[in-house]
Amino acid sequence: MSVIQSIPPKATEDRKKITTRLIQAMKTHHEPICMLTAYDYPTALVMDQAGLDIILVGDSLGMVELGYESTLPVTMDEMIHHSKAVARGAKYALLVGDMPFLSYQVSTTEAVRNAGRFLQEAGMNAVKLEGGSERAEAIRAIVGAGIPVMGHLGLTPQSVHKLGGFRPQGRDAEAAYKLVEDAQVLQEAGCFSLVLESIPGRLAELVSQRLEIPTIGIGAGVGCDGQVLVTHDLLGLFERFTPKFVKQYANLSGEMKRAFSEYKADVKANAFPGPEHTVEMNDDEWHNLEQRLAQTSPIFIIHDPSMR
Numbered sequence: 392m393s394v395i396q397s398i399p400p401k402a403t404e405d406r407k408k409i410t411t412r413l414i415q416a417m418k419t420h421h422e423p424i425c426m427l428t429a430y431d432y433p434t435a436l437v438m439d440q441a442g443l444d445i446i447l448v449g450d451s452l453g454m455v456e457l458g459y460e461s462t463l464p465v466t467m468d469e470m471i472h473h474s475k476a477v478a479r480g481a482k483y484a485l486l487v488g489d490m491p492f493l494s495y496q497v498s499t500t501e502a503v504r505n506a507g508r509f510l511q512e513a514g515m516n517a518v519k520l521e522g523g524s525e526r527a528e529a530i531r532a533i534v535g536a537g538i539p540v541m542g543h544l545g546l547t548p549q550s551v552h553k554l555g556g557f558r559p560q561g562r563d564a565e566a567a568y569k570l571v572e573d574a575q576v577l578q579e580a581g582c583f584s585l586v587l588e589s590i591p592g593r594l595a596e597l598v599s600q601r602l603e604i605p606t607i608g609i610g611a612g613v614g615c616d617g618q619v620l621v622t623h624d625l626l627g628l629f630e631r632f633t634p635k636f637v638k639q640y641a642n643l644s645g646e647m648k649r650a651f652s653e654y655k656a657d658v659k660a661n662a663f664p665g666p667e668h669t670v671e672m673n674d675d676e677w678h679n680l681e682q683r684l685a686q687t688s689p690i691f692i693i694h695d696p697s698m699r
């Protein structure tokens with residue numbers, strides 16, 4: 392039975408806000424957790440209407456929305472700006488703000504302060520950060536300040552240069568063992584859930600079974616407790632590259648190109664706007680205007696729309 396059966400996606404009035412406790416209960420009841428990324432108000436609104444459990448304002452923002460080559464240039468201020476827009480759109484999903492590169496690695500104090508900004512300024516309910524045991528201290532401090540933390544292991548895009556590219560992780564026994572250990576450390580440090588990105592399916596399943604907290608997979612198979620995708624990948628809106636693990640549910644780039652081309656053709660052919668898109672003025676008022684203009688500025692020639 393669904394843990395959130397009392398939350399039908401459309402009947403918004405009697406829906407409950409999703410909390411970290413509900414997310415934990417979903418694992419207990421074997422109900423898959425459904426998460427997507429969003430970076431703006433209209434997308435967050437539609438996701439909330441569709442009944443998504445978690446919305447992540449991912450630092451993938453940098454690549455799919457801001458056009459950077461990686462997530463590294465994304466700043467705290469950019470994340471806060473987009474998180475605020477998402478929070479205005481989504482009232483029910485659990486909202487997670489992704490801590491950008493260098494916002495939590497330099498010192499524990501900075502990590503807590505930056506995590507706090509996501510809740511205090513941007514209306515997020517939790518934060519996410521990347522890395523294993525080397526992040527345990529920062530996680531403990533952030534959780535200690537009352538801020539729920541989602542961990543992120545496997546392919547951690549902020550370490551793209553250290554990893555030698557956007558490549559699958561944990562494929563040999565040593566790396567897989569380290570990942571199992573790191574997952575345990577993150578749980579003990581207080582994470583309420585864990586993203587597992589681009590690791591072998593059976594490793595993700597093993598980690599999910601060993602942990603009490605839910606795992607959320609991206610390119611990690613069906614054995615995780617939930618799934619996440621970058622929304623632009625799912626919608627076919629990011630054409631630079633599409634990871635193998637993405638299932639494309641729409642082709643919005645194609646649809647947008649069609650709409651923009653049709654609009655251009657209409658404008659060039661004077662076929663838009665039509666009368667139905669144009670505000671009219673009644674004839675009496677129009678003649679009044681003509682008379683007044685003729686008196687005050689006799690050389691002014693009024694364009695008569697009926698002569699077009």
Ligand code: KIV
Pocket residue numbers: 428447448449450451452489543586588609619620621
């Ligand atoms: O930034 C992001 O979108 C992410 C997801 C891929 C989990 O971290």
